[in-house]
Amino acid sequence: MKAVVIPVRDVEEVKAKLISRDVLDKSRKIRILEHPDGKFAEIPVTACVDGFEIIEQEEPEFYRAAMSLKEHLDGIIPEDMLARVPSGWQVLGDIVIVTIPEELQSYREAIARKLLEINPRCRCVLQDFGIKGTFREPDREVIIGEDTETIQKEHGCSFKLDATKIMYSKGNLAERKRMSKLGSGEVVVDMFAGIGYFSIPLAVHGKPKKVYSIELNPVSYNYLLENIRLNHLEGVVEAINGDCGEVAPQGVADRVIMGYVGTTHHYLDKGIGAIRKEGGMLHYHETTPESLVFDRPIQRIKDAASALGRDAEISGCHRIKKYSPGVWHVVVDAYIK
Template sequence: MSRATAKNPDLSFLAVRAKREDTFAALRSITAQGLLDRSRKVVERGVYTEIPVTASAPGFRIISQDAPLYYRKAPDLAESLRGQLLPEEIELLPRGWYILGDVIVVKIHPCLEPHQARIGRALLDCYPRCRSVLRDYGIEGPFREPVREIIAGTVTETVHRENGVIFHLDARKVMFSAGNLRERMRMGNLGRGEYVVDMFAGIGYFSLPMAVHSPPRRILAIELNPNAYHYLCLNIKENRVEDIVKPILGDCAKATPEGVADRVVMGMVQVTDRYLQRGIRALRPGGVLHYHQTVPSRAYPEQAVRDIAEAARALGRGSQILRCIRVKKYSPGVLHSVVDARIE
């Protein structure tokens, strides 16, 4: 096959070339048009990214990728365990899992508990670069910490790399949601030159993408959980953003300053409304609030919008809704949403 040219790109490897800061917007538009090639990865090339597409995307520059990167086809866990489990047990095997660094996190049906070690070993066979498998039971407690058990391997500390950001974490002790990737990428395009307050910073989920890709003047990252705070400090140093991100170990209800922020990130869910007035008080007039919350699907986005309007009104301030985003499905009939609002 002859080498493709810019005018006649190879149709097998079509991609949109976008500036890195425009990646999120371009990816959202391409996905909405149904043109995203999900078999290939988004690739960074210097100051640009290449977004794989199945056909020309109107309004975007189309190139032919010289070195496309493909996703590995998800392994068939059922096939690898066939003959070791009963047919009815095969039907209960997990259909999905996610990988943090070199640790696999998976939910397992209670009826398969006697076989969890075998399932763990099978997953490690599927992913030779991984070192451990954790069974996930959900989250609990005031710090919303994961409840997880090692079923294969011994290592739980890992290094997860994503969108040019390095995250050190212990997958057994702190949360890291794979479903929030697009929101973390979006945050990496916001806040340039601003004073930002991240009220539930965790290990730096949103602070670090901002600091690495769109440097604010200052980020005040507040975290109450000592385990998460330990990794927050480590990640700030690892990503070399010590001059931008200031970590604070404390309760954001007490540690959040008033009237100083151009932007406030409230990246917690379920209990976030209890801190909403505090987040609004932190903002200067005209500042932007990112309010994360879980809402029933049937009440999206009205419930979260109402939370903001009522909290602002109680403080004698106005609010303008800029954007409502469905981050992911949280549970049956419930969404994790984020609402962007300008607070006057």
């Protein structure tokens, strides 16, 4: 159990060096020691490091590994069923969302109580059964708790939603952050805006001139209005309740976001038509079979642009996440001339 001994003032600098050399022992704690010559630190390492004083720690202090949900339920759920205990779950604001196998349904309240112990800031647990309906709403049921409305904070933005009625994918976080860096001084049309997944961070961080956020689902639209107020964006984001094929502003945008998957290609003419005649950027989302990434979405954009007498110059292709076995959620960036 080796450790590097250094003055306390040098801890952060030396720790960074040890991490870069891949010799920091993360299972043990850094120990601070009082000495007549001042305070010193013992930084645990996995091997000898040239240029530093090395000691053998007599009584090392270890970090206590967090117990898994399975370990929390040991003795509550029969041993032969523990392997079916969920290994992961989603936390939205102060709500835990979990999928529980059919054979563990009689233990779902015990599972929920342990999840609240593991996530002490949460107050409600929902069981997830998948997606339903035309608007792809979540099918969820309360196990413990009452109020299913919460506020999810992300990247300096606040999103209010009802977790039993609204989907919120954390797998799209990188794309939301990417969009938040764009749009300075621009007019943006966000088709399929939902509760403001792209509109809100873009408006908060990108500093656009105007964002038109279009959403058909009345529940999502009401939360979109709420989130515009919550993030103080009344003068920037204009929410429009309706079908993108009918209400998308035409010929006004410097940038268009088509952040929906499934039937998005049916709206490409309206998305491209929203871009001003001088040109602008299109961010087109699609779920695409592995064998057609990125050929199909690129061809669809080019065909739709050509049908409108315009050109499309592809400037970027991005894989967002695996949507299902053999299918990718992708985004293609295209400059429409």
